[in-house]
Amino acid sequence: MTARLRMQRYMTGNISRRFWRVWQRNFKVYQRNWLVNFIPPLLEPLLYLMAFGVGLNQLIGDIDYHGMRLSYAAFIAPGLLAINMMNNAFYENTYGSFVRMYYQKTFDAMMATPLNLPEIITGEIIWGATKSVIATSIMLCVVSLFGFVRYPAGFLIIPLAFVGGMAFGSLAMYFTGTVQNIEIFNLPIFLFITPMFLFSGTFFPVETLPSWAQSLSIIFPLTHLVNLTRCFCLDVYDGQVLSGMVFILIFILIFYPLAIARMRSRLIK
Numbered sequence: 001m002t003a004r005l006r007m008q009r010y011m012t013g014n015i016s017r018r019f020w021r022v023w024q025r026n027f028k029v030y031q032r033n034w035l036v037n038f039i040p041p042l043l044e045p046l047l048y049l050m051a052f053g054v055g056l057n058q059l060i061g062d063i064d065y066h067g068m069r070l071s072y073a074a075f076i077a078p079g080l081l082a083i084n085m086m087n088n089a090f091y092e093n094t095y096g097s098f099v100r101m102y103y104q105k106t107f108d109a110m111m112a113t114p115l116n117l118p119e120i121i122t123g124e125i126i127w128g129a130t131k132s133v134i135a136t137s138i139m140l141c142v143v144s145l146f147g148f149v150r151y152p153a154g155f156l157i158i159p160l161a162f163v164g165g166m167a168f169g170s171l172a173m174y175f176t177g178t179v180q181n182i183e184i185f186n187l188p189i190f191l192f193i194t195p196m197f198l199f200s201g202t203f204f205p206v207e208t209l210p211s212w213a214q215s216l217s218i219i220f221p222l223t224h225l226v227n228l229t230r231c232f233c234l235d236v237y238d239g240q241v242l243s244g245m246v247f248i249l250i251f252i253l254i255f256y257p258l259a260i261a262r263m264r265s266r267l268i269k
Helices: 003-012 019-032 034-060 072-103 106-111 117-145 153-176 182-199 211-217 221-234 239-267
Strands: 063-065 068-070
Touching: 019 034, 019 117, 034 072, 034 117, 063 072, 068 072, 072 106, 072 117, 072 153, 072 182, 072 221, 106 117, 117 153, 117 239, 153 182, 153 221, 153 239, 182 211, 182 221, 221 239
Parallel strands: none
Antiparallel strands: 063 068
């Protein structure tokens, strides 16, 4: 294939099943460091539940949620799962993808193959979502030991982790195509990830926030991810399930093509 034809193919945006080769490459690297990747989602919920669930539970007491009385530990457990979904996809498709693109030149090597750019970016985002599923599955096992997840509804958290990973992976890849150096990732983390971490109903109900903050939290994808995770953990369903899933799917439909377009302008001159 000539360089001109290859360039034309990069610009068409056609995506075939070859994007799985990108996923496969990243999975092989993950397998080599599986122990390092296994430990954080195993220990993180234990540390949070001991620090917040045990320590603050004595001060806060039970919490009213959808007509149910929950211990504080049972309330924050789904929030920890949702944060885990967000962090694994976001950090993989920001720092991880940026290192592969800029320092390791892995993207350049891939673009010398029949893979086109949309296939590379799709493979990267799906890999980020896969990391969310793996880490969430590990954390779910730990949280379940405390009796904070009701089954079989709790099994729905696994596919939810993939959907949430796609949402935050797409957002992360958009930032990866925007920043000029790796230090600038501190800016979207400070402006987007940290506010969502604190004000998306993870550690306290959104209803306790001022009205303006409640309205602002609605546009946070993590708010909807937390609500869905909590509904599946508690086996409680209401209008938040449908509206939350619709919001996250729309978020993906917006940021997935934006991520591809941004990466195209970044890599193809």
